[in-house]
Amino acid sequence: MRISDAELEVMETLWSSDEPLTATDVAERIGADRGWSLTTVKTMLSRLSAKKAITYSEEGRRYLYSPAIARDSYVGRESRRFVDQLFGGRLSPLVARLAEEDALTEEDIAAIERILKELKS
Amino acid sequence: MRISDAELEVMETLWSSDEPLTATDVAERIGADRGWSLTTVKTMLSRLSAKKAITYSEEGRRYLYSPAIARDSYVGRESRRFVDQLFGGRLSPLVARLAEEDALTEEDIAAIERILKELKS
């Protein structure tokens, strides 16, 4: 279902690795900046597992975790939910809002235009 | 700080009214579709009040609630947070994702292009 902020951090770690990771692996990659204890990471992995967001295969003593859902599809769902919730399903008001706050860089704008151009063909 | 989903519902009601509303007013406008009891609405109003997201003026017995933050600024903050969290602060990947899911209508696309064109001038 819903993945919490802290859980998302773990998901990102798993998504960014092409190989399954052990709890310790994840902790090493995250713990650095987040300052989480190994146990905290394990809790996240358990909860994500319970939510079917990740799977694991047992390798002897330990588990090798990997994402059960693709980042793209998760991000797609959340994006849809976000624009539905705050912008009535339309993306343009979001663009307008960010534009007004100067949150768009030149490259970003150019990239968006390319995507839209592509779309219309 | 953070406004929860249920609380947001109440905020939307207040934002959409040009006049301050009483708890009962809000309940009437929301209760319909959400099926909330009056007490639930009151709880939301209290919590939002504690979070300084709304204010009230006492009108005799009851309170007249109004938003303490503008929708635009709230939506701006959340949007920034969202693209930061899932797209590294760039909007184009979000556009790409929604485009891939056919979540963009013709008008929406046209509107976005207008906004971007405006931006470059």
Next chain:
DNA sequence: CTGGACTGTTTACAATCGTAGTCATGAAGT
């Protein structure tokens, strides 16, 4: 004046979240 009707306040309670300690168990070194 007395009993509703209304209003905000307090309390409740299960679920989720962030963060982490403890425990049991098995592996591995000595």
Next chain:
DNA sequence: ACTTCATGACTACGATTGTAAACAGTCCAG
């Protein structure tokens, strides 16, 4: 064989969330 270390499982605990009942004070209708 015994100690040590690593690992998943269980437990903890305060904060937030969703949802709401109970309560206390006040105002209006008899």
